Amino acid sequence: xxxxxxxxxxxxxxxxxxxxxxxxxxxxxxxxxHTYNYAAHYLRDTxxxxxxxxxxxxxxxxxxxxxxxxxxxxxxxxxxxxxVCYDMERKNRQEYGENNPELLELISDEYIDHNPEDVTETxxxxxxxxxxxxxxxxxxxxxxxxxxxxxxxxxxxASALGCSRSSVKRYLISxxxxxxxxxxxxxxxx
Amino acid sequence: MFRRNKIYSINxxxxxEALQNVFAACEQTPNTQSLDALLFRNIANTTLVKTxxxxxxxxxxxxxxxxxxxxxxxxxASAIPHKTDITVTGHYLDTENGCFVMQLSGSNIDYDGIxxxxxxxxxxxxxxxxxxxxVRFRFESGTLNIFIPDTEGGIVQAVLSx
Numbered sequence: 107x108x109x110x111x112x113x114x115x116x117x118x119x120x121x122x123x124x125x126x127x128x129x130x131x132x133x134x135x136x137x138x139x140h141t142y143n144y145a146a147h148y149l150r151d152t153x154x155x156x157x158x159x160x161x162x163x164x165x166x167x168x169x170x171x172x173x174x175x176x177x178x179x180x181x182x183x184x185x186x187x188x189x190v191c192y193d194m195e196r197k198n199r200q201e202y203g204e205n206n207p208e209l210l211e212l213i214s215d216e217y218i219d220h221n222p223e224d225v226t227e228t229x230x231x232x233x234x235x236x237x238x239x240x241x242x243x244x245x246x247x248x249x250x251x252x253x254x255x256x257x258x259x260x261x262x263x264a265s266a267l268g269c270s271r272s273s274v275k276r277y278l279i280s281x282x283x284x285x286x287x288x289x290x291x292x293x294x295x296x
Numbered sequence: 297m298f299r300r301n302k303i304y305s306i307n308x309x310x311x312x313e314a315l316q317n318v319f320a321a322c323e324q325t326p327n328t329q330s331l332d333a334l335l336f337r338n339i340a341n342t343t344l345v346k347t348x349x350x351x352x353x354x355x356x357x358x359x360x361x362x363x364x365x366x367x368x369x370x371x372x373a374s375a376i377p378h379k380t381d382i383t384v385t386g387h388y389l390d391t392e393n394g395c396f397v398m399q400l401s402g403s404n405i406d407y408d409g410i411x412x413x414x415x416x417x418x419x420x421x422x423x424x425x426x427x428x429x430x431v432r433f434r435f436e437s438g439t440l441n442i443f444i445p446d447t448e449g450g451i452v453q454a455v456l457s458x
Contacts, residue, residue: 127319128334131327134315135334139305146304156310163318265302 110136112177119176122167130167137180138163140268141187147266148191148252154198161190188248195256238288239281246281249274308332380450385429389458395423396435396456400444407431409445412456414438 115136121129141162146155165186173182239250248267252258264271306314312331319326327334339345382402390397407425414420415438424432433440433456440456 125324127325127327128329130324131315131329131331132334132337134311134318135331136338138311138314142306142311143304147302152304152306155304156306156314159306159311160314160317160321163314164321167318167322167324262302 110180112180115179116175116177119170119173119179123171123173123176130170133179134163137183141183143268144184144187144266145191147258147262148188148256149195149198150256151198154194158187158190158194161194162187165190185244188244188251192251234289235285238285241288242281242284246277246284249277250281250285253278308335380446380448380452382444382446382450382452384452384454389435390432394434394436396433396440398431398442398454400429400431402446404447405429406445406447410443412440412442414440 115133118129118133118136122133138159142155142159145158145162146152149155149158162183166183169186173179239247242250245267249263252263252266253260258266260271260274263274267274308331315331316326380402382400382405384398385401386399388397389395407427410422410425410431412420412422412433420433420440422431422433424430431444433442435456435458437458439458442454442456444452444454
């Protein structure tokens with residue numbers, strides 16, 4: 107993980123919130139390589155990553171006054187980064203895998219017909235799965251989307267997030283367990 | 297096993313262009329300090345650089361105060377000239393016995409350390425040298441360099457020539 111001085115970043119955020127352009131530019135200088143690396147890994151296209159970089163910081167500058175905890179700027183920026191990349195990826199994919207069979211098979215073998223030939227994913231199942239994924243903790247959400255919807259290798263996910271491969275595996279295992287619980291609960295409610 | 301994961305990076309020119317586009321899109325005055333200057337400040341602000349800076353200052357202070365430490369240590373060392381109170385109060389040639397006799401006075405005379413050197417460099421020790429102050433060397437002719445030390449590192453030299 108990149109070495110950020112969060113206390114110093116917090117002070118810069120407070121200045122940027124008061125309209126100081128140099129402070130925002132310094133925040134950009136501290137974080138842009140980390141953000142670009144993430145976007146390039148996620149989108150697997152350096153041109154798209156440059157577009158994403160711009161988009162991310164436009165959103166950051168427009169919404170910076172809304173940050174309640176300035177020291178958590180990097181985590182907040184990572185969330186924006188993920189959302190922008192996710193939306194960009196959806197727009198650019200020719201067929202968006204709303205329903206990822208591998209993921210469904212891994213987490214919901216109780217809901218899918220055990221006869222693989224008869225597997226039909228209902229719109230309702232796909233919608234619940236997507237909702238469940240979006241309600242996961244941010245780190246788990248990111249790795250699930252990158253792994254099962256973007257077909258990224260664990261090493262690439264680790265490089266994008268700036269963490270170790272074993273951390274990525276841990277997030278995936280935890281995410282699968284959470285999704286199973288959420289979908290099981292959802293099924294009981296129905 | 298040791299595969300290094302790829303890290304993507306963007307060049308400074310493209311990064312700067314993106315930043316200017318961000319300010320333009322948000323209709324905000326752009327930055328007045330260049331991206332290079334801001335990047336340099338970021339590097340200077342890292343823990344590693346700060347730690348290195350303080351270590352360098354500590355090392356410089358240590359180097360500056362080192363000579364003072366040696367000075368204080370050396371105050372009692374023999375490197376600083378030591379004044380001795382040894383004096384030769386009398387001397388004569390004892391021709392009957394072929395000796396040179398000298399009478400010494402002073403505090404802390406190291407009688408055991410008294411010696412002389414002949415012209416050819418030979419070291420000659422006194423026949424007698426005791427607390428009474430009398431020192432006797434075998435001598436008939438030639439030159440003798442006589443060395444009389446004290447117990448605090450001081451030394452008196454006398455030259456005898458016949």
